[in-house]
Amino acid sequence: AQSVAQPEDQVNVAEGNPLTVKCTYSVSGNPYLFWYVQYPNRGLQFLLKYITGDNLVKGSYGFEAEFNKSQTSFHLKKPSALVSDSALYFCAVRDRRLGTGFQKLVFGTGTRLLVSP
Amino acid sequence: DAMVIQNPRYQVTQFGKPVTLSCSQTLNHNVMYWYQQKSSQAPKLLFHYYDKDFNNEADTPDNFQSRRPNTSFCFLDIRSPGLGDAAMYLCATSRDVGTGGQPQHFGDGTRLSIL
Numbered sequence: 001a002q003s004v005a006q007p008e009d010q011v012n013v014a015e016g017n018p019l020t021v022k023c024t025y026s027v028s029g030n031p032y033l034f035w036y037v038q039y040p041n042r043g044l045q046f047l048l049k050y051i052t053g054d055n056l057v058k059g060s061y062g063f064e065a066e067f068n069k070s071q072t073s074f075h076l077k078k079p080s081a082l083v084s085d086s087a088l089y090f091c092a093v094r095d096r097r098l099g100t101g102f103q104k105l106v107f108g109t110g111t112r113l114l115v116s117p
Numbered sequence: 118d119a120m121v122i123q124n125p126r127y128q129v130t131q132f133g134k135p136v137t138l139s140c141s142q143t144l145n146h147n148v149m150y151w152y153q154q155k156s157s158q159a160p161k162l163l164f165h166y167y168d169k170d171f172n173n174e175a176d177t178p179d180n181f182q183s184r185r186p187n188t189s190f191c192f193l194d195i196r197s198p199g200l201g202d203a204a205m206y207l208c209a210t211s212r213d214v215g216t217g218g219q220p221q222h223f224g225d226g227t228r229l230s231i232l
Binding site: 032034036041042043044045046049051088090094102103104105107108109110112 | 121123150157158159160162165167172207209213218220221222223224225226228
């Protein structure tokens with residue numbers, strides 16, 4: 001089964017500093033990987049995805065993620081953190097049910113990002 | 118601009134009293150999902166509709182049902198809510214084009230409380 005792991009429950013960073021939120025994956029076949037962000041009392045918002053192509057994927061709000069096949073990682077990064085980036089971040093991988101066209105997302109446990117002023 | 122709309126945002130019901138949560142979308146997406154999310158945990162998929170075809174996750178309790186009368190609307194029915202069903206319920210949509218990789222678009226959820 002496809003899975004992703006987010007090893008950090010929380011990441012703390014000062015405003016203006018670079019941030020990294022870690023994600024590793026375990027899949028059979030080629031991974032389809034996603035990052036979502038969730039603000040308090042809101043739904044998940046799509047940030048970016050990797051399907052194929054360049055290993056560095058650029059997304060919304062200045063976020064980017066680096067796909068590393070040898071390390072089976074897909075870390076989320078931003079060069080300069082903002083206080084408003086404080087939120088819950090979920091990594092996800094596509095899981096396709098064999099014999100059907102159905103695809104679903106398998107989410108990691110989430111990482112809370114706290115950016116201090 | 119809201120594309121996936123969930124009503125109500127907050128719902129309080131009594132233990133054992135049936136409750137219905139609603140979701141509508143303006144994206145004309147063919148796939149709609151219902152997730153349960155507890156206490157900032159990862160969302161847990163309950164079921165989804167691919168057009169009119171209903172697909173249940175194996176571990177979704179029978180207490181949870183869903184209806185999709187048309188492309189735009191989808192409902193989550195909880196027949197006899199228990200205290201353990203208190204959670205945020207998220208609706209999401211996606212456009213399945215066969216190649217995969219389409220992102221899901223989420224509503225802002227309905228927070229369900231059980232008295």
